[in-house]
Amino acid sequence: MAKTNPGRFFEDYTIGETIHHAVPRTVSGGERALYHALYPARHALYSSDEFARNCGLSASPLDDIAAFHVVFGKTVPDISLNALANLGYAEGRWLKPVWPGDTIRSTSEVIGVKQNSNGKSGVVWVRTRGMNQHDDVVLEYVRWAMVRKRDVDAPAPETVIPDLAKVVASKDLVVPEGLDFTDYDFTLAGEPHRWGDYEVCEVIDHVDGVTVEEAEHMMATRLWQNTAKVHFDATLREDGQRLIYGGHVISMARTLSFNGLANAQIVAGLNGGTHANPCYSGDTIKVWSEVLDKAETAAPGVGALRLRLVATKGGEPFTLKGDDGKYLPHVMLDLDYWALMPM
Amino acid sequence: MAKTNPGRFFEDYTIGETIHHAVPRTVSGGERALYHALYPARHALYSSDEFARNCGLSASPLDDIAAFHVVFGKTVPDISLNALANLGYAEGRWLKPVWPGDTIRSTSEVIGVKQNSNGKSGVVWVRTRGMNQHDDVVLEYVRWAMVRKRDVDAPAPETVIPDLAKVVASKDLVVPEGLDFTDYDFTLAGEPHRWGDYEVCEVIDHVDGVTVEEAEHMMATRLWQNTAKVHFDATLREDGQRLIYGGHVISMARTLSFNGLANAQIVAGLNGGTHANPCYSGDTIKVWSEVLDKAETAAPGVGALRLRLVATKGGEPFTLKGDDGKYLPHVMLDLDYWALMPM
Amino acid sequence: MAKTNPGRFFEDYTIGETIHHAVPRTVSGGERALYHALYPARHALYSSDEFARNCGLSASPLDDIAAFHVVFGKTVPDISLNALANLGYAEGRWLKPVWPGDTIRSTSEVIGVKQNSNGKSGVVWVRTRGMNQHDDVVLEYVRWAMVRKRDVDAPAPETVIPDLAKVVASKDLVVPEGLDFTDYDFTLAGEPHRWGDYEVCEVIDHVDGVTVEEAEHMMATRLWQNTAKVHFDATLREDGQRLIYGGHVISMARTLSFNGLANAQIVAGLNGGTHANPCYSGDTIKVWSEVLDKAETAAPGVGALRLRLVATKGGEPFTLKGDDGKYLPHVMLDLDYWALMPM
Missing domain, CATH: 3.10.129.10 (Hotdog Thioesterase)
Known part of the structure; x- marks a missing residue:
């Protein structure tokens, strides 16, 4: 032992x-395919080698x-x-x-x-x-x-x-080498909204919901070789529940945010994040976003958007904390990140 | 919003x-592996690069x-x-x-x-x-x-x-460039039955059944970036059921038809198809086929078989519609397609 | 028919x-990714091309x-x-x-x-x-x-x-061509224990448990194109249970044994194995090992360990058979294999 x-x-x-x-x-391509099977991932830069090349990259990362x-x-x-x-x-x-x-x-x-x-x-x-x-x-x-x-x-x-910095300064964000959004194809990307169309304080209800299953979160968590036993062993807790890896909720939330943020292609900075309440199999994840800040970058046609990404299990969109300053029980994730998108 | x-x-x-x-x-190979994990896919041309090369293709598509x-x-x-x-x-x-x-x-x-x-x-x-x-x-x-x-x-x-044409004319079917079934290996393909062994009106009970699960149909549907929310969100309907993507039933039916149609390697034409009744998690899919027509092609050793593919949730095989002309409640899919197989 | x-x-x-x-x-890489999603696979030689090259192989097999x-x-x-x-x-x-x-x-x-x-x-x-x-x-x-x-x-x-030989003789084990463990990186592999640290009769409780799901064992079994219908069709038995493919238990057991046998990188010989009791969805698999024998090999830095690998659904670790000589009801797998590890 x-x-x-x-x-x-x-x-x-x-x-x-x-x-x-x-x-x-x-x-390899296997991890990419599994990511698309486990989450509703649709950002074109990560789906198509051709789209990525058109944005100045050698292939889809x-x-x-x-x-x-x-x-x-x-x-x-x-x-x-x-x-x-x-x-x-x-x-x-x-x-x-x-x-x-x-x-x-x-x-x-x-x-x-x-x-x-x-x-x-x-x-x-x-x-x-x-x-x-x-x-x-x-x-x-x-x-x-x-x-x-x-x-x-x-x-x-x-x-x-x-x-620790409260926020990654926009000037410290690193744009992938060669990235160029001047020939960006909004039709193939799925939405017409560019950087200039988003305003600070704007909120977006991403509408779609996904009910999560044990087999899916375990496959996802294993794929990343995360071995924490609470995610896999139903005998550890009296209620027989497996606690879902917080990263599973992050991925589900980020990919569900496609509907309204299809052009927020690249995640470049993580300012902060709280796993406010646990997620269990059977929960239906819904997502909303808030634009927290905007910044330009030195790369051609590339702007940065600072976004709050909130994953909930039901409840009213755009509600986050109670009068006591604590997260409401339906809030599972409150993430603060920088995305790169076409200007 | x-x-x-x-x-x-x-x-x-x-x-x-x-x-x-x-x-x-x-x-990539990731999509192929997932297709084999989600469905009992066994057609050799899509499983083995070597088999595909032996049939005149450059690799397995x-x-x-x-x-x-x-x-x-x-x-x-x-x-x-x-x-x-x-x-x-x-x-x-x-x-x-x-x-x-x-x-x-x-x-x-x-x-x-x-x-x-x-x-x-x-x-x-x-x-x-x-x-x-x-x-x-x-x-x-x-x-x-x-x-x-x-x-x-x-x-x-x-x-x-x-x-619209009721049926794709056999002369309009496109055989993949280079396809040649003259050296076809029936042993590696899994069955000895060639094009000449099938007769119009012949019916085949494919015997095997698969009970479907929520995690599987959602992974499959996401893999194809199909975002229709009825497939993912259990809160949309009062009964808490997620409606399974009709294409999941098509893939399950086609792959289950291997047992009796192992040499119907290539799907070349889709004449018609009806999703007769919905499929839900827990349903056990069984499949039968009927030979509707036969045709030759210009490619060496390649014949075409027009097939009806019926997926059911239990019920008697070979039953399709009631006296009222409506599909029986256990019939989920009635598909009419052309397959290419060795003569 | x-x-x-x-x-x-x-x-x-x-x-x-x-x-x-x-x-x-x-x-392809698709099968590798799926194996890592379906099982808690962490042996470095099968996870990293770089690690495999450092061990004398051309890539990760x-x-x-x-x-x-x-x-x-x-x-x-x-x-x-x-x-x-x-x-x-x-x-x-x-x-x-x-x-x-x-x-x-x-x-x-x-x-x-x-x-x-x-x-x-x-x-x-x-x-x-x-x-x-x-x-x-x-x-x-x-x-x-x-x-x-x-x-x-x-x-x-x-x-x-x-x-049949009771045991594959250690001299008959085949070491992959080029394998060389003299520069083996124990830190990247995850544990410091080398061949010399294991003693015959030593037992190891691998601690972690995984509760298995229908969707996972069916995806695994299909991936290997195993078509035995008892694994897929819930209508075959009165209790509605699908019998889990014994190989699913073998993979789960072998990968769970990482924790304590992280350096038992390569499975080189299978001496015997018994599927002692069936596994069903909802069972929580736990694993223990016993060192049965040790041998040297001709390859640089490569030793062989003969191991008993036991998968259970709960029950006391290190218990195997009752007084009647029969496997205890919580024992699902008793496998006897040779592994190659750094000396």
Whole structure:
């Protein structure tokens, strides 16, 4: 039994340490097809090599959120196996597209620790990076999680709380090399709305809903080699429910937002995100968005839109928090990201 | 909310108009693997590159019905989002194989409109074409659907009912370039029965049954980027049922017909088809076929068989319609197609 | 109806006959992606082309158990369509990796027959071989099954019981050409435990559990073109249960054993195996292993570990059989195999 991985506990994290996560992964057209089977993914840049070439890329890359899952999944055995909650994300940036044939691995640098006052757990902040086979960083983001202590009597570490940006500055967003939206085909993309058609504070009800199934979320979660047992083992909880991987809700929400944001092709920055309430099989996911900010980029015809993406299980669209400032029970995800779209 | 696609209504269709459907799609070995996971697909030409080469092709193409789904799926946001019923198909022909790496897009030409007497809806006929990245038409077919009106007071258009062939003439079938069945390997294909062994009026009970699941039909329908919400959202109907995409039944029926029609390798023509009754999760699909006609082709060793393919949820095989001329309640699909097989 | 395949019955097998199974299959990155979606597959050699190259291979091959399924699936229509039970495996050896792009077909040689005393069925032994497009044997194994007779009055054949090795001798294991574990990266592989760290009689509880779903086992079973109807048709049994393909349990067990055996990268030999009790949707599979033997190989840095792999539906780990010598009811699989790992 000594050979199985018990995961890390709060006292196992040291500021400045870099954890090299296991199981690199080569992606192919198989991952793309599965992403399209598991989610209603329709953004043309990730569906068609021809469309991507017309936008200056050499081929259609792996969906940005799929790339996120590949990088994130590797961190689970080292970061979240004993986590009580995944608390937040910040400073996420997609730095290079992931192409079919690329091999991705991940590292996480411990940048913050803070023991909880109850002495039983603490918060750990890590900056995770995904690298391809050329050692290029394809994605980086900070996340923090509440992690159990193995030994409640272990001494509390010195508290270090990282100074994180509330929002990735638009000037720090990285546009994929060669991207050019000046010949963008709005008809093939599916909607006529360009960057200039969106206004800050505008809200969009994406209308469609998807009822989620056990087989689907487990297949998705395994595809990214996320091994957290709460997603797979129905005997762990008294109610026999499997907790759905929060990333499954992110992907479902992002792809459902196509209807109204079909031209928000590329996810370039992750400003923040909260998994407000859990998702279970049988829930019907609906989605709305709010335009939070707009920015130009140096790339030809490419603008950036900062968006709030909210996934709910029913409830009124555009409702988020109650008078007490807490998320309403039907809100599952509140994500804040930057998308690139044609100007 | 103005940014989401409400779909087209009956009064939005004009005779002669060509609709360019969105979201082109590049297919790969991923789509092939998923097709084999979602359906009991065993036709050797679509399973083995070596078998396909032995039949004169350069590699194994995407399954013909999968190609149909890719083309059809793109039309849904423009044609069937407000459809009350998908009424029929005609004049379908597969003109070029779809190879892994091909990028497919679709257009539909409006060729018929007829307002219903109730003034609330009408029938729209479109001729849909799927094109690859070389602008070659890979597939064309006519379908018609009953579509709601947005405004019941909108004036009725002049009725145009297209003159459609009851059957694709065998001389109009297109055999894939290079196809040659003279060295056909019946052992590897799985059955000894050649074109000459089938007789008109012969019926075949394909014996096997498959009980369908929510996760499977949703994955299949999403894979083809068919976004019709009735397939995904269990909250739309009082009974909580999701209506299964008719194409899922077509694929299940065609692949189940392998047992008795293993050598009916290629689907070359679609003469007609009716989704007689809906399919829901939990239904067990069984299939029978009837030989309707036979024809020779100019290609070496290649014959054509016109087949009726009937999918049922239980019930006696070989029963189709009641004394009233209506489909019996257990009949879900009645499809009329041309297959190519070794002579 | 004469055209459908009724399967072979006991009296249809003749000693020395070689059956050429139908439907060759070309595999791609699609099969790899699906294997990772259907099972918690994490062995690095099958996940990363870069990791495989660092171990002396040209790329990441198809998972060995997936290769087994491809070969096995083809045999079902000829061997197990009328089988009452799949009784055992022996003398299994993986002889060549299966690479993406390879086309696999199977043959089975009848090497044993023994009619049961009740005269209604008998045991058939076959030696199955999987070949690639170069006619190289990639895998061979013996299995035996109890098969119904078509005609109980058919005369009993002369009994031939093959003399099968209890264990594949370690000197007969075939190491993939070029395999070299001297630069093996234990960090990327996920665990530090090398061949020398495992002791004979050591047992490992792999801890994690997976609750299985109908959609998943059907997709897996179809992917390997296994057509046995008991896996798909819920109307065949009074309880409406579909019997899960034993190979699904093998794959789930092998991939769950990653946690504790992450470096047991390659399955090289199959000594034996028993499907002790059936698996149904809703069962939660847990797994434990026992080290049965150790051996060196001639390849640089490569050792062999003989392992017992036991899949259970709950119950105490490390329990296998009752006082009566019979498998306990919670034991589903008892597999005996050789794995290759870094020394």
